[in-house]
Amino acid sequence: MPNRSYSITELATDFDITTRTIRFYEEKGLLNPQRKGQTRIYSAADRVKLKLILRGKRLGLSLEDSKDIIEMYHPDHDNSPQLIKLINKIRERRRLIKEQLRQQLQDLNDMISELDQAEERCVEALDDIQKKPSKTA
Amino acid sequence: MPNRSYSITELATDFDITTRTIRFYEEKGLLNPQRKGQTRIYSAADRVKLKLILRGKRLGLSLEDSKDIIEMYHPDHDNSPQLIKLINKIRERRRLIKEQLRQQLQDLNDMISELDQAEERCVEALDDIQKKPSKTA
DNA sequence: ACTTACGTTGACGTTAACGTAAACCAAGGG
């Protein structure tokens, strides 16, 4: 059932964050859960938003960036200038993401190959030590 | 000539950072340039370290992490227990990097395909508006 | 001698993204 609702602690344990974090995201305008009295009630859509936020964080986006992205998901269907602006924003964002993807892929591969080399140097140093026994001998 | 040396502003403009940033990295123990009087003189090796730090940043590593990684590049060639520990650190780090690579690739692809969908929804909404002329008509 | 460019060391300020603590309410169990 994708239409159930969630308590704040439930979401917190699900995503391994604290309730403070979730309330903080609301404070920053990234979430707007319903209320039952004082208590926050999170919908499936809220859950998805949280997921978006956390994914954004893993990619190094700021909360502002994630907020921006979240707002791309519910366009104003009656306002064509707004829609056009939104489309451009989406395309720009995609461009940024793709460029980032390229850069990170290269960075990660570079780093891995350098770690390989560093390991190799260590292994060789160890081999050398094996051949000439210690100075104290 | 890879063995020339660099001034602090030279490195700063090269990498598009401020001199404050470079001194900050030194303060945190990631760099240790020579001195000529008071003035810092950076070697080619220092330049490489800076590059490592900045790449680390792009990957979301902390300065502490980068410091750790930099220290992997000049092993103590006479101490085999140290060398063994270092090799294990390198392997662990590579494991982390690879896992991060996997995760980021998935995150980026997910995000791109979701942006594609969002764009599509916008375009459809625009089409709808074109068909039924504005309410004021 | 004066300015300009580049360098230095403090030291305090700033921003993002929460952590932490205090003080409180509400529902249910024993």
Next chain:
DNA sequence: CCCTTGGTTTACGTTAACGTCAACGTAAGT
């Protein structure tokens, strides 16, 4: 009735990674 288990708001604290002065030294050019 009290306690435990959630939930709430408000507010101050914290950390990383610098930014931003201030106050000064030095060497080169005019």
